[in-house]
Amino acid sequence: MLKLSIMSEEELTHIFGDLDSYIPLHEDLLASLGEATKPDGTVEQIGPILVKWLPRLHAYKGYCSNQLAAKALLDQKKQDRRVQDFLQRCLESPFSRKLDLWSFLDIPRSRLVKYPLLLKEILRHTPKEHPDIHILQEAISIIQGVLSDINVKKGESECQYYIDKLEYLDEKQKDPRIEGSKALLCHGELKNKNGHKLYVFLFQEMLVLTRPVTRNERQAFQVYRQPIPVQELLLEDLQDGDVKMGGSFRGAFANHWDTAPFHSSSGALLPKRCTNMKEKIFIKKHLQQGGVFGISNLPMQSLDFRIRREVAESSYAKKRIEGMNNKVLCAGNLP
Numbered sequence: 001m002l003k004l005s006i007m008s009e010e011e012l013t014h015i016f017g018d019l020d021s022y023i024p025l026h027e028d029l030l031a032s033l034g035e036a037t038k039p040d041g042t043v044e045q046i047g048p049i050l051v052k053w054l055p056r057l058h059a060y061k062g063y064c065s066n067q068l069a070a071k072a073l074l075d076q077k078k079q080d081r082r083v084q085d086f087l088q089r090c091l092e093s094p095f096s097r098k099l100d101l102w103s104f105l106d107i108p109r110s111r112l113v114k115y116p117l118l119l120k121e122i123l124r125h126t127p128k129e130h131p132d133i134h135i136l137q138e139a140i141s142i143i144q145g146v147l148s149d150i151n152v153k154k155g156e157s158e159c160q161y162y163i164d165k166l167e168y169l170d171e172k173q174k175d176p177r178i179e180g181s182k183a184l185l186c187h188g189e190l191k192n193k194n195g196h197k198l199y200v201f202l203f204q205e206m207l208v209l210t211r212p213v214t215r216n217e218r219q220a221f222q223v224y225r226q227p228i229p230v231q232e233l234l235l236e237d238l239q240d241g242d243v244k245m246g247g248s249f250r251g252a253f254a255n256h257w258d259t260a261p262f263h264s265s266s267g268a269l270l271p272k273r274c275t276n277m278k279e280k281i282f283i284k285k286h287l288q289q290g291g292v293f294g295i296s297n298l299p300m301q302s303l304d305f306r307i308r309r310e311v312a313e314s315s316y317a318k319k320r321i322e323g324m325n326n327k328v329l330c331a332g333n334l335p
Contacts (some may be wrong), residue, residue, distance in 0.1 A: 006082045015070045015077075015105070016215050017063045022108070029053050046122065047135025054142045057112065061150050065157035071102060072161075076217060112150070115143045161274040162201060166210065167222045175227055177205040199222055205230050 001005040007015075032049045077083045090096050123136045159181050168174050181203035190198045190209075199221055201208045207228040210221035 001083070001086060004082070004086065006075060006080065006086060010330070011073060011077065014066070015074050017066055017070065019063070022059060022063075025059060028056075045132050045135075046138060047132040048118070050139040051142060054115070054139055054146060057115075057146045058110060058142070058149065060112060061153045064112075064150050064154045066203055067106070067109065067154070068158050068161050070105065072219075073206050074102060074105075079217065104272070112147060116140060116147070119143060155184065156182050159203065162187065163203075166208065167213070167215075167220050169223065173223045173226055175206060177229065178203060178208060178227060181205065194271075202230075207233060262287055 002012055004007055017205045018102045029049070032053065033043065033046070036043045036046070036049060038044065063320055078087065087101055091098065119136060119140045123133070123140065126132050126136060162184060163178060163181065166178070183204050185204065187199070187201045189201050197212070201210065201211050201221075207230065209224045209227075211224050213220050213222050
């Protein structure tokens with residue numbers, strides 16, 4: 001692609017990362033296993049080799065952390081007809097095995113998460129009296145720690161990636177708790193019955209509602225209304241099928257709210273900010289862990305918003321909401 005002048009060296013480095021630097025790492029493991037292999041093809045003890053080698057997999061932190069930005073750049077470059085044509089030719093070539101470029105770029109991450117399964121399988125077939133028993137258990141603990149560290153780093157990188165894409169219409173919308181976030185708990189598209197869409201981010205301390213926009217062929221997220229502190233949200237569970245009606249975003253997210261305490265129970269977010277009536281937003285979310293790398297960015301399979309206005313103590317509030325029906329915002333399935 002560099003020779004064809006369809007991508008710059010900087011773009012290719014951003015997409016492919018430092019993959020070449022990992023080759024010696026795996027060659028070292030291969031050499032160690034080769035030295036320990038007997039003429040009959042067996043290895044007496046593999047535990048000490050693994051305990052020594054596995055910590056070196058921390059090297060993948062940078063590569064895995066860059067994957068979100070790398071895929072975004074690759075998808076952007078695919079809009080170029082020359083790039084798309086080149087990648088299509090590669091896909092149709094026998095060496096590709098009908099796998100696209102990203103399938104190959106994602107292999108290092110997908111292989112990493114298989115190490116614990118591989119080691120547990122080796123442990124399962126190791127006799128209890130074998131000296132490798134305790135060492136293999138240590139090796140499993142080591143690789144789980146490595147994957148946990150990589151996951152944390154990947155989550156921080158993804159969080160910062162989306163923070164950098166936020167656009168503020170008003171300086172008052174900015175909050176240091178957004179900029180200081182290290183984890184993005186979940187995010188996804190919210191759509192009402194009229195097809196209007198918002199994109200929602202739940203950071204460590206703030207809930208941010210945005211509108212997706214495109215700037216110079218790059219996606220950005222324009223902040224909609226005032227971000228809501230997590231301390232002002234109440235989690236409450238909703239039963240399946242409890243959302244059936246539609247409503248408006250403008251009515252749902254007013255700017256004249258009081259604050260309410262935050263209670264953590266699985267299920268839904270509830271901001272309560274009105275002085276004369278309580279405006280509750282229930283979010284029923286089903287989070288599916290996408291393997292060890294899904295901890296910091298749990299994808300939501302479905303997201304239901306229900307807004308329920310209740311009568312407060314004042315008669316003024318009662319008059320305001322007299323005859324008002326429950327309003328519901330529904331979001332479709334999210335990736």
